[in-house]
Amino acid sequence: MHSMGTRDPLMHRITKYLAVASAMNNKDGKSNGKTNAFVQQLILRLLIIWLVDCPSAVQCFLDAPPHLTYLLELLLNQSATICTRGLGAVLLGECVLYNKCIESGKDAFAIVDAISQKTGLSLYFSKFDEMQKSFLFSPERFTEQCKPFGRLISAEDADQNDANGRVNDDHPILVSLFDAGFVALVGSLEANIRDKFVEVYSNPKAKVAVVPAELERRRGESDGDYINRLKSFVEKQCSEVQVM
Numbered sequence: 001m002h003s004m005g006t007r008d009p010l011m012h013r014i015t016k017y018l019a020v021a022s023a024m025n026n027k028d029g030k031s032n033g034k035t036n037a038f039v040q041q042l043i044l045r046l047l048i049i050w051l052v053d054c055p056s057a058v059q060c061f062l063d064a065p066p067h068l069t070y071l072l073e074l075l076l077n078q079s080a081t082i083c084t085r086g087l088g089a090v091l092l093g094e095c096v097l098y099n100k101c102i103e104s105g106k107d108a109f110a111i112v113d114a115i116s117q118k119t120g121l122s123l124y125f126s127k128f129d130e131m132q133k134s135f136l137f138s139p140e141r142f143t144e145q146c147k148p149f150g151r152l153i154s155a156e157d158a159d160q161n162d163a164n165g166r167v168n169d170d171h172p173i174l175v176s177l178f179d180a181g182f183v184a185l186v187g188s189l190e191a192n193i194r195d196k197f198v199e200v201y202s203n204p205k206a207k208v209a210v211v212p213a214e215l216e217r218r219r220g221e222s223d224g225d226y227i228n229r230l231k232s233f234v235e236k237q238c239s240e241v242q243v244m
Contacts, residue, residue: 072092
């Protein structure tokens, strides 16, 4: 392959490959869903393990602002598979859970606020629930008898997988790498991420300089309209905390 630019830390280069896999198209302009979903899930798995209990890795990941933007957009990407969006949500959650950064814009509160503003916390946590219902994370998968490694997928099965957003989820390599240990790790991370989000919302940093746009009074806005908008904003935040 041609060089992809200047020298980068390995984590940044791998994340760049992840973004490329998301955007890569066939010659006819259509996304190569099966291949790209396979690559994305493998890279996301690697990054999730890399960031576990490693604040320095989280800081390295957040040193490149486009990384956070990419993950937020991935959650809203309807062409991505259920597992791809779910793993992206886990990776975002680790950026909060293991965040020890004090720099404005990179601290845990800033990441939670970015998620809330971009996707809303309800939609964010729904990605965990959807992923847990997918084939790779189904508890029944580990109780069933192992299928032959060389199993072929029929055209009907492939169409059904595409319809369910689970493209290539039963690829032999994915099945072997998304083993019981990794599935259990993701389950424990989800529980800790939910607790951490509640903690961050309950104890926001007093010195956070960025105020959500909804809290600022708009030009020409009457007192009544401003109060109603603030009330609506607070109700939304309370609702999202209850979801967590």
